[in-house]
Amino acid sequence: xxxxxxxxxxxxxxxxxxxxxxxxxxxxxxxxxxxxxxxxxxxxxxxxxxxxxxxxxxxxxxxxxxxxxxxxxxxxxxxxxxxxxxxxxxxxxxxxxxxxxxxxxxxxxxxxxxxxxxxxxxxxxxxxxxxxxxxxxxxxxxxxxxxxxxxxxxxxxxxxxxxxxxxxxxxx
Numbered sequence: 001x002x003x004x005x006x007x008x009x010x011x012x013x014x015x016x017x018x019x020x021x022x023x024x025x026x027x028x029x030x031x032x033x034x035x036x037x038x039x040x041x042x043x044x045x046x047x048x049x050x051x052x053x054x055x056x057x058x059x060x061x062x063x064x065x066x067x068x069x070x071x072x073x074x075x076x077x078x079x080x081x082x083x084x085x086x087x088x089x090x091x092x093x094x095x096x097x098x099x100x101x102x103x104x105x106x107x108x109x110x111x112x113x114x115x116x117x118x119x120x121x122x123x124x125x126x127x128x129x130x131x132x133x134x135x136x137x138x139x140x141x142x143x144x145x146x147x148x149x150x151x152x153x154x155x156x157x158x159x160x161x162x163x164x165x166x167x168x169x170x171x172x
Contacts, residue, residue, distance in 0.1 A: 019093075019113065019114045020093070021093045021094060021095050022092070022093060022143060022144070023078070023090060023091075023092050023143075023144035023150060024090070024091045024092070024093070024115055024141050024142070024143060024144065025088070025089075025090055025091075025141065025142040025143075025144055025153045026087075026088070026089045026090075026091050026115070026119065026139055026140070026141050027086055027087065027088050027139060027140040027141075028086060028087045028119065028122075028123070028135065028136075028139045028140075029085060029086045029135070029136045029139075029140075029169065030085045030086065030134050030135060030136065031133065031134055031135055031136050032136075033085045033086070033136075033169060033171050034085055034134075034171075035084035035085045035171060036055060036057050036058075036084070036085070036134060037052075037054065037055055037057055037058035037061060037082050037083065037084055037085065037086075037087075038052045038053050038054040038055045038058040038082060038083070038084050039052070039053050039055070039084060040052055040053075040083070040084060040161050040164040041053050042161075049161070049162055050161040050162045050164065051161050052081065052082055052083060052084065052161050054082060056130075057126075057130055057132075057134065058082050060126055060129050060130050061082050061087065061126055062082055064122055064125050064126050064129075065077055065080055065082075065087070065089065065122070067125075068091070068118060068122065071121070072113055072118055072121075074093055074094055074095075074113065075091060075092065075093050075094075075113070075118055076091075076092050076094070077089050077090070077091055077092075078090040078091070078092050079154055079157050079158075080157065081157045081158075081160050081161070083160060083161070083164070083167070083169065084164075085169055085171060086169045088156070088157050088160060089157075090144070090150070090153060090154065090157070091115065091118065093113075093115070115141060119139050123135045
């Protein structure tokens, strides 16, 4: 009798081309949802608004999130928050990369890089620098379909530290 490995839940939208241009809401969780990226501070009456004070690991995460557009010119992070045990970001893929070379604007051809390849690369670079595997397998994505959806997600990211204790990812 053959041992069957457990099957993972398919998290990507079936039939969707994740190399397409568009706006994507991404959530990446730490392994076991451990609170290793920082602490939410300012939840009392004396400090407002609450914010996340990043740990050493959180600072490394921040560094690599801010390098996404330089590594993948057709991608940029429009908005993000690093929470104690997860990251939320709006990741945007544009149609092409515009670079400036010797004072001349130059457009390059679009690549076939996907959301998955960008996130995999982000997680790998962070893991190599901190020398500890901190990420859950995979990530959650939501294709942002319209302006109303975009503003709702932007607001969610903005208010995430203030609502930390009510967050679905909250752990003590």
